[in-house]
Amino acid sequence: MKKVLSLACLYLSFQVNAQYIQFLGDTTNNAPYVKYLYDDYVLVGTGFSSGTRALNCSDPNNITDVSSVSVNGGTDFIQVSDSIVYSGSWMSHTLSISDFTNINAPITLGNLTNLNGLPCGVAVNGDYFYLSLANDSIYVVDQSNLSTPNIINKVYIGASYCRELAIHDTILYAATANGVKVIDVSDPINPSVVTSLGSDYYEINIDTLTDRLFSSKGNSSGFDVFDISVPSNINLLLSGGIGLTGRGVGYYDNKIFQGTQNGSNNVVAVYDISSTTSVLIDSYPISSGCSGIDVKDSIFYSGDYSRFSVFNLSATGNANTIESYFPAIKVFPNPSHNGIIKIEIKNEGAIFYEVINESGELISSGNLENNQISLDNYHGLFILKLFGEFGLVTKRIIID
DSSP states (O other), rough: HHHHHHHHHHHHHHTTTBOOOEEEEEOOOOSSSSEEETTTTTEOTTTTOOOOEEEOOOSSGOEEEEEEOTTTTTTTTEETTTEEEEEETTTTTTTEEEEEETSSSSSEEEOOSSSSOEEEEEEEETTOOOETTTTTEEEEESSSSTTTTTTEEEEEESHHHHHHHETTEEEEEEEEEEEEOOOOOOOOTTTTTEEEEOEEEEEEEETTHHHHEEESSSEEEEEEEEEEEEEEEOOOEEEEEEEEEOOEEEEEEEEEEEEEEEESSSEEEEEEEESOEEEEEEEEESSSOOOEEESSEEEEEESSSSSEEEEOOHHHHOOHOOOOOOOTTTEEEESSSEEEEEEEOOOOOOOOOOOOTTTTTTTEEEBBTTEEEEEETEEEEEEEEEEETTTTEEEEEEEO
C-alpha cells in the first residue's frame, strides 16, 4: 500500500505546475556558438567561416541577420559584457573586441593576435579581463584602452584544457578538463589558484543572487551545481542532465537549459533545480547536436553547425491538456507489471520515443517497433514521450 500511495503522489506531482518547451522558429544559418546580447538580439559565431553575427529574433518565424563583425579565422567562442563583445578564433589564435552598442553598425575596437594557444573564454574584471587558453594558461589583459588591449601577466593553472571562465566578486572560476579551478583575483594582476572542483567541465554560469555555480560536464553527462557562497568551502549541491551534453549550460529562475550531442536523436532540455535534486521539466527533439545554448528569460536559443533555433518554456499548465488532443493514442497496461508498455496509435508514420525517469535521466529511446517498449529492468514512475507526424505526446507510465 505504501508503494502504491507514493507512486500516486509522484504522479500528481507531474500533473501540477507542468511546463512545456515550445518551438518558436529557426533558421538554417551556421550557428554553433550562441550568446544572448540584449532586447531580441542574439550573437552567433560561425566557427571557421565569417565572424560574429547579430540576429534579430523578435519574430522567430522570420529570424534576420542584422549586422556582423569580421573575425580573422572565424568565431569559436563569444563573451558579452554590456555591449562589448569578445570573439575568439581558434584558427588564427586571435581575440577580437567589438562594440555592438549600435546593433546596425558594430565596430571592431581592438585585437589580441598570435596568442600561444586556442582562446576559449573571457571574464571581465573592471579595467582587466582574463582570457583562457586551451594550453593550461590564463592571460591577464589590461583593457583600460580597448583599442590596444595589453597582456600583462600569464598564469598556468595546472589543467590540461582550460575552457570557459566566470567571475564573482574576487573569485575567478575556470572550467577545465581537470575540474573547475577556483582562482583568487583579489590582486587582479596576480591570480592564484585556491582549489579545484570535480573532474571535467566545459562551460560555466553563475547566479550571483543565490551564490550558485553551474557547469556542464565535458566528457560525461549533464551538469553540476555548486554552492559558492564560501569560496574556501565550495560544496556540490546536485547533479543532473541527460545524455552527452553540448557545451552550453544556460540558467534562468532556478532552471538549467541544456542540449545533447548524441550523434542522433538529440534534444534540448530544461531542468528545475529549486530543490536538492534536479527534475526534468521537458525536452524537445532537435535535428542535430546542440553546440551552444543561451537564455533570455523563458525564451532560449540553441545553435549547431546547420541550424539556429528559438524556443519558449511555456507558462504553467496542466499536462493533461496536451494529452487530451490525442485521444486516439492509448498506452497500456498502465501500471505495467512486467515492464512491457504497449502503444495503440492510429498513425502510419515513423514514431520516435523517449522514456525519462524522476531524476530527469533518459533511460530509453529509439524508433517505436511492434508498437511496444520493453522496460523490464526498471520500476517507478516515468515520462513517456512520443514524437511523430502528430507532434509531441507526453504520457505518464508506472512500472511496478
